[in-house]
Amino acid sequence: MHVLVVHNRYASAQPSGENRVVDEEVGLLRAAGHRVEVFERRSDDIAGRSLLGKVAVPLLVPWNPAVRTELAARLRADRPDVVHVHNVFPLLSPAVLAACADAGVPVVATLHNYTQVCPPGTLHRDGRPCGECVGSAVPLPAVRHGCYRNSRLATVPLAVGLAVNRRRWWSGVDRFLCISAAQRDVLVRSGMPADRLVVKHNFVPEPGVRRTNAGEHLLFLGRLAEPKGVRLLMDAWDAVAADGGVGVPLVLAGAGPLEPEVTAWAAGRDDVRYAGLYDPAACREAVAKAVAVVAPSLSRETFGLVVAEAMAAGVPAVAAGHGAFVELVEDGVTGLLHRPGEAGSLVECLRRITAGPERNRAMGRAARSRYEQGFGPDVGLARLLEEYRSAIADRSGGGNSAPPVGNDNAGSRRGTRAGGDGGQEK
Structure with missing residues (x-):
């Protein structure tokens, strides 16, 4: 299978679990013989921009037209079977979805946090859980509270992006991968399309070392x-x-x-x-x-x-x-x-x-x-390929035109897809 992974890498000053998950999934797919390419931006690059370029970054959060043009051209040239979107904040933006629509390529998106319903993606404020913006078309409470970096001004681009791109996400993604049933339940209650929200837990590579005593x-x-x-x-x-x-x-x-x-x-x-x-x-x-x-x-x-x-x-x-x-x-x-x-x-x-x-x-x-x-690699690979195959089949209108993805036993796991109806730092 030919996969294009789309990801805005978090700043390297602090370890990012999300960056690790993306890198490990890419490695897992490549080790299994699949062709995987990456279309990315790096938040580290913001520091090297001119003053004007830094000032312009918040304007790109809701929509980056240059990214749409660049990605659409790449998709037309390379024709991947599926695009897997991870993080798009702050330099990619939901313009990546428009590029995929332009090229007619199926899209799978992993939801690593709650940015679909909460501008900072945490559902947490002032030391306690918060859901004021969940289900709201315009997340004004987040702006009022300055939920991103304790700044109303910094929160505005995130709130605007969530409000204007909500329907684009919901219509432009063939399969949303929630990383837990608890996350899926929140998103379903917020109004996201339940039939396209599936549960695929993150996998963890074999550590190479295990505990052999009582611990220290x-x-x-x-x-x-x-x-x-x-x-x-x-x-x-x-x-x-x-x-x-x-x-x-x-x-x-x-x-x-x-x-x-x-x-x-x-x-x-x-x-x-x-x-x-x-x-x-x-x-x-x-x-x-x-x-x-x-x-x-x-x-x-x-x-x-x-x-x-x-x-x-x-x-x-x-x-x-x-x-x-x-x-x-x-x-x-x-x-x-x-x-x-x-x-x-x-x-x-x-x-x-x-x-x-x-x-x-x-x-x-x-x-x-x-x-x-x-949560082992074999389970993670089977689930990932299962959802790629489903997204491709849904887009093509039937399962027969989906490309082969290796071990066909993944299809027997379809019953585990939907685990029940029910942080942006750069």
């Missing part, structure tokens, strides 16, 4: 930001420490706006270590040495990559009991779920996950089994 630390691995529950974790850990600790230290790895606060909090303590940014190999090693990974997000995560990575390494998770985490973590079997936003509930789970080594190891084995069944 509890691990928070992610962006140091309020929606990720960093302050909640610090409060809970202080309560744990005041009661004598749990016998292992807490390691925090990542970067973000709360980094100075985390650094100051961890300084001089034996029970806490701030590790800064890990490279991918160090991340895998840290996960494999963990008693558990901790994911106390305040926002409703659309997936939870760090939890799936822990499962791949045979490590259980302690996660907030909402969003996609309830799909990834079976409470008491593959990890523990705490009440979202409640430090006391998180404290209880941290104590429980470290109190019984044998039970913890059993959870780790169950987590690994869950990974193999639902």
